[in-house]
Amino acid sequence: MKLGDTLLFASGSLRGARSRTLLMMLAMSIGVAAVVVLTSLGEGARRYVVGQFSSLGSNLVIVLPGRSETAGINPGMLLGKTARDLVLDDAQALLRSPAIRRIAPLTVGAAQASHGGLNREVVVMGTTANMLLIRHMDMGQGQFLPQLDPRSASPVCVLGATIKRELFGSQQAVGAWLRLGDRRFRVIGVLAEQGESMGMNTDDLVIIPVASAHMLFNSQALFRILIEAKSRDMIEPARRDAEQIIKQQHSGELDVTVITQDAVLATFDRVLRALTLAVGGIAAISLSVAGVLIMNVMLIAVAQRTREIGLLKALGAPPAEIRRMFFAEAVLLSAVGSIAGLVLGEIGSMVIGQIYPKLPVGAPWWAVLAAFGTALITGILFSVWPARRAARLDPVAALARR
Amino acid sequence: MIEFSDVSRIFTVGDQQVAALRNINLELVAGEYVSIMGPSGSGKSTLLNLMGLLDRPTSGIYRLDGQDVTTLDDTQQALVRRDKIGFVFQFFHLVPRLSAAMNIELPMILAGVPVEERRERVVQLLQSYGLTDRADHRPEQLSGGQRQRVAIARATIMRPLVLLADEPTGNLDQATGKEVMSLLEHLMEQGVTLIMVTHDPGLGARASRQLHMVDGQIVSDSRARG
Ligand SMILES: Nc1ncnc2c1ncn2[C@@H]1O[C@H](COP(=O)(O)OP(=O)(O)O)[C@@H](O)[C@H]1O
Ligand SMILES: [Mg+2]
Numbered sequence: 258m259k260l261g262d263t264l265l266f267a268s269g270s271l272r273g274a275r276s277r278t279l280l281m282m283l284a285m286s287i288g289v290a291a292v293v294v295l296t297s298l299g300e301g302a303r304r305y306v307v308g309q310f311s312s313l314g315s316n317l318v319i320v321l322p323g324r325s326e327t328a329g330i331n332p333g334m335l336l337g338k339t340a341r342d343l344v345l346d347d348a349q350a351l352l353r354s355p356a357i358r359r360i361a362p363l364t365v366g367a368a369q370a371s372h373g374g375l376n377r378e379v380v381v382m383g384t385t386a387n388m389l390l391i392r393h394m395d396m397g398q399g400q401f402l403p404q405l406d407p408r409s410a411s412p413v414c415v416l417g418a419t420i421k422r423e424l425f426g427s428q429q430a431v432g433a434w435l436r437l438g439d440r441r442f443r444v445i446g447v448l449a450e451q452g453e454s455m456g457m458n459t460d461d462l463v464i465i466p467v468a469s470a471h472m473l474f475n476s477q478a479l480f481r482i483l484i485e486a487k488s489r490d491m492i493e494p495a496r497r498d499a500e501q502i503i504k505q506q507h508s509g510e511l512d513v514t515v516i517t518q519d520a521v522l523a524t525f526d527r528v529l530r531a532l533t534l535a536v537g538g539i540a541a542i543s544l545s546v547a548g549v550l551i552m553n554v555m556l557i558a559v560a561q562r563t564r565e566i567g568l569l570k571a572l573g574a575p576p577a578e579i580r581r582m583f584f585a586e587a588v589l590l591s592a593v594g595s596i597a598g599l600v601l602g603e604i605g606s607m608v609i610g611q612i613y614p615k616l617p618v619g620a621p622w623w624a625v626l627a628a629f630g631t632a633l634i635t636g637i638l639f640s641v642w643p644a645r646r647a648a649r650l651d652p653v654a655a656l657a658r659r
Numbered sequence: 660m661i662e663f664s665d666v667s668r669i670f671t672v673g674d675q676q677v678a679a680l681r682n683i684n685l686e687l688v689a690g691e692y693v694s695i696m697g698p699s700g701s702g703k704s705t706l707l708n709l710m711g712l713l714d715r716p717t718s719g720i721y722r723l724d725g726q727d728v729t730t731l732d733d734t735q736q737a738l739v740r741r742d743k744i745g746f747v748f749q750f751f752h753l754v755p756r757l758s759a760a761m762n763i764e765l766p767m768i769l770a771g772v773p774v775e776e777r778r779e780r781v782v783q784l785l786q787s788y789g790l791t792d793r794a795d796h797r798p799e800q801l802s803g804g805q806r807q808r809v810a811i812a813r814a815t816i817m818r819p820l821v822l823l824a825d826e827p828t829g830n831l832d833q834a835t836g837k838e839v840m841s842l843l844e845h846l847m848e849q850g851v852t853l854i855m856v857t858h859d860p861g862l863g864a865r866a867s868r869q870l871h872m873v874d875g876q877i878v879s880d881s882r883a884r885g
Binding site for chain 1: 708711713714733734737738740741742744746748752754756757765766768769770771813817
């Protein structure tokens, strides 16, 4: 029998049993669509998180005061000493490392902000001009903090977009005075609207020079030091140098934690990828269920078509030919079913993309390939047994069955 | 051409053994017209099925066209069936979802004959069996006589040596039966060996050689007039 004839014959018998065929294709395509939709959701979540991290800034290394527990016991603690504060001198010392391009010290506190009759509680961030570059922030109006010696205070501030709107409305803010606590600051710029990014909303901030913040909050302690390494390859050397330098600064005690954005990102990446694999795996199980369904229906088809098989054998079809015919049916069925499933899955992903526009949905190619492959392979695998059974039927016995 | 030496066929039903054929010795010559008669259950169908390689003897040797076919495997037997044997059944056994033309074409499709050759032969057969205007009808849209004509066309499309017919008129009325008979006999005139099971003595008498079976054995083997 010619291949074309085999396929024609197979598609003919599939069309002959319309409802059975449609049901099986439905099962198959739901399986495939599930894999596509679930993995594209997982992948979307992963890409979303990765995107959020990258928007924080590139080649970022962060110094936090205090040693995280997992890093071991701090000998200073044993002596009853508390960890030393991070201070501006520590931040400036970091610039000695050749791996570090720029740094931005960061202090954070809350203060009452008022302008005209309006006032509200705001988060005040004390930092330097470098923050703009390290955190990839954009200006809406005016300028960011001027390049000054970090130790010198200056009564200027930059507003987040929300603060500007709430305290100034449609009035011109740049050039106006803003009262923070008991001090006055001149507004020199307004940040562009940025929205939420990793839980920190720059729209709700007021940014002032770090030395002014120290005066405002009456504290020299830094909340963080942000470091930008010179390149991606320099991230690790920058982290090591930072630890080394701070240790020197703190008389040999390593009482800070230095984290790299990459390490955090890698962890998230791993977790989310595993999650995608897991949901994909669950969906693959549903695909195998579809395969078992195909097997059952093929077995029923063999039983229902016993007489036809007997006849084909009587007309001179060898067992291998009968196997090939049933095989072709299963392949056609699972191929059409899984293509329909891919289309269904893509439509599903698109709908999700419409509902959550921030989520960059889209099934990864390996998932699409795996779904298609699993569908074909289960469909084919589970049709082998029914096909073999059909081929073994005795022609007289098969024909005699009414 | 068909040579049975000591052929038996024993069915095992539960723990009972039913001998459908006992030690059959038979030789049929090419071009013969043979009828097989006998009471129901005497083994006529079993004999025909063995001749058509639809079934295997329990013991004995069957030679077809000089070749011992009892030792062939399933695939080899299928090829012998395809190339040398045509079968006409009492219940037609057409594929319900295929058109008359496709049913006739089926053996050639299975044999992998090129399309043009197939189509040519089908058109020719449809014409000579008076089925041209029924070519696209499915079996359920055909009368009994038409169905059997389709079945005969299908059995002859590969130009077999032997045409085996198991009560081909058993499901047809008298007039249609006559029509089908004359079709078969016309084929025989073209050199086909025709072997037909019937329990109508009138039809059986038309054959040049008549076998009578009782209880799994051939009790008489008579050659008519000449
Ligand atoms: N598949 C089978 N299983 C068991 N017994 C069978 C089978 N086929 C035929 N027989 C038995 O063999 C005998 C001959 O049957 P068969 O050749 O069909 O007779 P006929 O065609 O002359 O009516 C009967 O007794 C029948 O019951
Ligand atoms: Mg019978």
